[in-house]
Amino acid sequence: MPFQIYETESRSILSATSGFIAQAGFSHSLTPARNCTFGCSYCYVPTLGIYGGLKPDDWLHWGQFTTFKSNAATLLRGALRPDQVIYCSPLVDPYQPAEADAQLMPAILDTLLERPPRVFVIQTRGPLIVRDLARLRDFSKRTQLRVSFSLTTNREDVRRMYEPHCAPLADRLAAIQALREAGIATFATLAPILPCDPEELAAIALQATDKDIIADPLHVRAVKKHGATTRDAAVKISVKHDFSEWLDPTFQAHVLARMAAFVNRAGRQFAAGTEGFGWLAK
Numbered sequence: 001m002p003f004q005i006y007e008t009e010s011r012s013i014l015s016a017t018s019g020f021i022a023q024a025g026f027s028h029s030l031t032p033a034r035n036c037t038f039g040c041s042y043c044y045v046p047t048l049g050i051y052g053g054l055k056p057d058d059w060l061h062w063g064q065f066t067t068f069k070s071n072a073a074t075l076l077r078g079a080l081r082p083d084q085v086i087y088c089s090p091l092v093d094p095y096q097p098a099e100a101d102a103q104l105m106p107a108i109l110d111t112l113l114e115r116p117p118r119v120f121v122i123q124t125r126g127p128l129i130v131r132d133l134a135r136l137r138d139f140s141k142r143t144q145l146r147v148s149f150s151l152t153t154n155r156e157d158v159r160r161m162y163e164p165h166c167a168p169l170a171d172r173l174a175a176i177q178a179l180r181e182a183g184i185a186t187f188a189t190l191a192p193i194l195p196c197d198p199e200e201l202a203a204i205a206l207q208a209t210d211k212d213i214i215a216d217p218l219h220v221r222a223v224k225k226h227g228a229t230t231r232d233a234a235v236k237i238s239v240k241h242d243f244s245e246w247l248d249p250t251f252q253a254h255v256l257a258r259m260a261a262f263v264n265r266a267g268r269q270f271a272a273g274t275e276g277f278g279w280l281a282k
């Protein structure tokens with residue numbers, strides 16, 4: 001996908017959390033760029049508009065460009081404290097495709113290594129993360145580093161419909177394996193749950209990691225009255241391909257129950273929403 005990369009000097013790099021991430025136990029979020037070149041059809045971020053720190057061009061042309069905070073590492077040096085519990089990021093994937101050229105994360109990780117916070121969580125679906133494996137390995141020896149790697153469906157046809165610019169499942173599993181072999185605590189996070197075989201996706205997650213399993217269905221207004229929600233592009237795809245039930249809260253609860261039963265039978269815990277994401281913050 002052609003996309004534009006822009007840079008800007010930001011005024012701050014760490015934000016005090018609110019909402020979902022705060023309820024999960026994170027004190028701060030770190031967002032290295034505005035707009036995400038993965039451009040997932042379901043992405044909640046553009047629905048936040050100005051409340052997510054976005055400009056109109058961001059939510060009108062989600063995924064078509066990104067604006068990196070070129071001074072992120074410098075700002076971070078003055079903002080880090082040892083008691084912080086940081087989530088990176090609720091607003092962009094730090095290993096989005098444009099990061100391959102921008103290479104902001106190595107400098108950010110170098111700064112984190114100098115002044116490690118108490119907990120640092122990287123939320124990603126980008127196998128590009130393995131580029132920074134050596135730094136991540138060093139960092140994991142200095143603090144509680146956790147990688148939460150998103151797995152969304154066991155079906156490649158579904159992946160191509162909803163998140164065509166994201167890596168196929170096999171590439172994500174290879175990245176998880178590389179992270180684990182480097183000794184980095186890595187979770188397989190089923191979020192958002194796209195149309196799938198629930199037990200098969202849960203089995204893949206169980207096999208990929210030794211952690212409990214975190215999940216989150218597609219957010220819908222019927223349940224989540226305020227804040228970020230699934231953007232229209234994914235709703236249209238769901239209707240077109242007869243997957244609308246995956247946006248139905250009753251159906252979603254049934255899928256979660258099936259996954260929970262499967263994971264529990266394997267002797268591990270399963271939790272959705274802030275309870276699950278809270279495991280990352282401990």
Ligand code: SF4
Nearest residue numbers: 036038039040043093
């Ligand atoms: S990777 Fe995350 S932030 Fe980026 S478009 Fe997809 S859901 Fe949004």
